[in-house]
Amino acid sequence: MDTWIRKLTASPEDEDIYIQAAQIICRGGLVAFPTETVYGLGADGMSEDAAGKIYAAKGRPSDNPLILHIADREGLDRIADKVTEKAEKLMQSFWPGPLTLIFEKKKEVPYCVTGGLETVAVRMPSHPAARELIRKSQTAIAAPSANVSGRPSPTRAEHVIEDMAGRIDMLIDGGSVGIGLESTIVDMTVDPPMLLRPGYVTVPMLEQVVGELQMDPSLMEEAAPDVKPKAPGMKYRHYAPKAELTIVEGELAEAAEEIARLAEEKRRQGYRTGIIATEETRRFYHEEDVRVIGTRQDEETIARHLFAVLREFDELGTQYIFSEAFSQQDLGQAIMNRLIKAAGHQIIRL
Numbered sequence: 001m002d003t004w005i006r007k008l009t010a011s012p013e014d015e016d017i018y019i020q021a022a023q024i025i026c027r028g029g030l031v032a033f034p035t036e037t038v039y040g041l042g043a044d045g046m047s048e049d050a051a052g053k054i055y056a057a058k059g060r061p062s063d064n065p066l067i068l069h070i071a072d073r074e075g076l077d078r079i080a081d082k083v084t085e086k087a088e089k090l091m092q093s094f095w096p097g098p099l100t101l102i103f104e105k106k107k108e109v110p111y112c113v114t115g116g117l118e119t120v121a122v123r124m125p126s127h128p129a130a131r132e133l134i135r136k137s138q139t140a141i142a143a144p145s146a147n148v149s150g151r152p153s154p155t156r157a158e159h160v161i162e163d164m165a166g167r168i169d170m171l172i173d174g175g176s177v178g179i180g181l182e183s184t185i186v187d188m189t190v191d192p193p194m195l196l197r198p199g200y201v202t203v204p205m206l207e208q209v210v211g212e213l214q215m216d217p218s219l220m221e222e223a224a225p226d227v228k229p230k231a232p233g234m235k236y237r238h239y240a241p242k243a244e245l246t247i248v249e250g251e252l253a254e255a256a257e258e259i260a261r262l263a264e265e266k267r268r269q270g271y272r273t274g275i276i277a278t279e280e281t282r283r284f285y286h287e288e289d290v291r292v293i294g295t296r297q298d299e300e301t302i303a304r305h306l307f308a309v310l311r312e313f314d315e316l317g318t319q320y321i322f323s324e325a326f327s328q329q330d331l332g333q334a335i336m337n338r339l340i341k342a343a344g345h346q347i348i349r350l
């Protein structure tokens with residue numbers, strides 16, 4: 001199939017793009033669209049047939065459920081049961097935004113969307129394009145990240161084109177996304193609520209609103225990589241670049257020196273090597289393929305560029321990537337969660 005690409009221009013002409021996209025969704029087609037976290041691959045989430053196409057387009061295992069995206073509170077009432085007081089508080093604080101909540105599903109939600117589970121993941125995105133598409137489609141839009149299963153999530157329209165051209169009906173190009181990591185996921189069917197996937201909304205932010213949280217055991221460092229996570233998608237090798245990625249954790253200067261040494265060793269053996277660095281450590285490396293992903297003074301810059309840098313190394317044909325580690329506090333928890341998965345748990349601790 002031909003993938004129709006339309007670029008948003010922040011002008012009245014965008015209206016036509018949303019109308020066309022909503023028609024495709026209502027006819028059971030696939031439309032990729034920007035959200036504040038990463039690009040999503042959308043289909044009508046209330047239709048078994050439409051949502052089923054997502055799995056084929058991504059090459060995604062059928063037991064890995066999808067998030068339903070809604071634009072307003074009525075959208076939630078159509079799909080979710082037993083919305084607790086704590087859930088109400090979280091929605092009030094963080095919706096619309098990068099937070100996904102797990103509820104018991106209503107029977108109208110097809111099992112194809114929930115991977116056979118009795119629960120459903122719901123998110124109300126804040127990105128204006130996502131909101132407009134959902135509103136015009138008048139349904140809940142099922143949307144995983146718009147990457148081929150296992151690859152880093154797309155943070156720019158070009159990434160979606162790389163992975164999805166020819167597999168989807170339409171792409172709404174809204175430029176680069178703001179956050180760059182997927183939403184935080186919290187299971188509200190248990191008490192205390194349980195963090196399943198760390199994201200931009202951090203544990204301290206959540207705990208300030210609802211008190212104590214439990215952590216999915218698979219998120220604990222000691223538990224990985226064999227403990228089975230509650231979010232099925234967290235069990236797969238993920239975000240993985242084609243290169244072998246190794247994280248080196250330790251005091252900053254010491255880690256940087258070790259990274260420089262390891263990279264040089266591989267380079268001498270004739271491999272193409274890359275380094276993921278930060279502004280604070282750039283000066284330690286003299287290698288050609290060094291990518292500064294942001295500054296440690298502002299971890300949001302690191303979150304925003306991580307996936308794009310992994311994809312860039314793929315394009316360069318990099319064979320070995322070495323990355324510095326980040327603190328596991330606040331947003332660092334989400335950054336390290338993705339980085340550790342991308343590395344297949346390969347970490348050198350100095």
Ligand code: TXA
Nearest residue numbers: 037039040065119120121144145182183231232233234
């Ligand atoms: O930021 C995001 O959440 C992006 C944008 C597009 O909204 N979407 C996204 O979707 O990251 P995806 O499919 O790549 O990740 C969804 C995760 C998977 O790990 C899946 O297993 C988990 O959510 N999930 C979905 N439904 C669930 C459920 N009922 N119980 C537990 N985990 C669930």
Ligand code: MG
Nearest residue numbers: 144145153182
């Ligand atoms: Mg994904």
